[in-house]
Amino acid sequence: MSSIRYTPATICAIATATGRGGVGVIRVSGRDLLPFAAALSGGKTITPRYALYTDFLAADGSAIDNGLLLYFPAPHSFTGEDVLELQGHGGPVVMRMLLSRCVELGARLAEPGEFSRRAFLNDKMDLAQAESVADLIDAASESAAKGALKSLKGAFSDEVHALVDGLITLRMLVEATLDFPEEDIDFLKAADATGKLEQLRQRLEKVRATARQGAILREGMHVVLVGQPNVGKSSLLNALAGDDVAIVTDIAGTTRDTVREEILLDGVPMHIIDTAGLRETEDVVELIGIERTWQAVERADLALVLVDSQEGVDEGLERILARLPTGLPLVFVFNKIDLTDGQPEQDTHNGHPSVYLSAKTQAGVDLLKARLLQMVGFSAGAEGVYLARARHMDAIGRAAEHLTLAATGWQQIEIFAEELRLAQNALSEITGEFSSDDLLGVIFSRFCIGK
């Protein structure tokens, strides 16, 4: 009897940040790495999961560096394969020489996310957990990091699994009746199929609400800033950002141009598009920028309309407001109340919420913060949030739609069964049990190299 077994290539990468560092780590993953480790260390005895202090040797036996060698035998490693770690001195030249030595010993350079992808393929973690590894590394605030860690430890996946299990149980019930068409409806009624479906829908809505907060933590909220010159835009942004002002989120793929600002609002990234950049111009390059800015405006979550309390809303402001997408939620901010003897308070203006404040004295800034977070559905504290991605929200949304269709069409058993199946598939995309190779490729390629 013969069996063909696929042997994954041995991969290697520098796992630590590029540049100078006290210590630099190279990670190697593959099958049967003991000979690899022996060649590097000159045949020293290697105890699994114990640090071995050793020279890392070149082919001619000379030392490239000395450091700590770690060997994690499969399956008890990050990837589930044999893993070696070379913890050397973290200079770029030393690291590159060590990496070349690994390639000489038969490893190839890892693609972005390839270690995490192997961890996923070897069932060390599911897709949502693998994504949270990247999110933890990219986290722009403490709250985001906490949320990512929660997902990494499986809190989000557990919720999704519980829903999928519930759906499977319900589907078994429904599919059983397909075999006995005469009594199907009565059978489902007796088994309270719709009651069970309703429970699942409520549970899904809870997960959705928590995940939505997590998505805001991760993706941030997109805010259009409208206001005449000198109304206090910069002052307000500083007041909102508070102590976080020095932290600027750096989300891959977004080009930073002059009309954008990023601040953290109680740990929530806020991407601000400044409409001051949206002036009339003939300049071709500027026109392209303006076009892009309008596209961003289309996707905004809300507009912050800044008004000088002494001046009120004028024509110039009205003109910009008229160009904003219909239905975009507005918050009017009447600034500089310290000059008008006004009190910090919440009110409404033309049916939109408004806040009276002073960016200078900070009076009323908390009212605005609370208002903004509330308007994007983010409640204070947000403990227990898992860091969901847009991909997860999309899958949850589709699952919810299918459950709604199942609820309305349940008397047609085939439809009922089919919608439940589709809902289950949508949820399984989150944990990766039901995902195409293409999707996996896209997800992992966005990781950094060495992860």
Ligand SMILES: Nc1nc2c(c(=O)[nH]1)N(C=O)[C@@H](CNc1ccc(C(=O)N[C@@H](CCC(=O)O)C(=O)O)cc1)CN2
């Ligand atoms: N030096 C080092 N530090 C690191 C990592 C690493 O790869 N190397 N990590 C990289 O992300 C994170 C830790 N992640 C890890 C996840 C699993 C295992 C591991 O050995 N798992 C085994 C054994 C589990 C156990 O003993 O309970 C397993 O899952 O079977 C190691 C690191 C952060 N710190």
Ligand SMILES: Nc1nc2c(ncn2[C@@H]2O[C@H](COP(=O)(O)OP(=O)(O)OP(=O)(O)O)[C@@H](O)[C@H]2O)c(=O)[nH]1
């Ligand atoms: N008294 C008072 N002055 C304020 C307040 N907010 C801003 N200012 C002042 O108003 C002036 C303009 O403030 P900025 O924050 O630079 O206004 P801006 O809208 O960013 O201005 P441009 O970038 O020129 O459009 C500055 O002198 C600020 O100190 C406030 O709440 N009270």
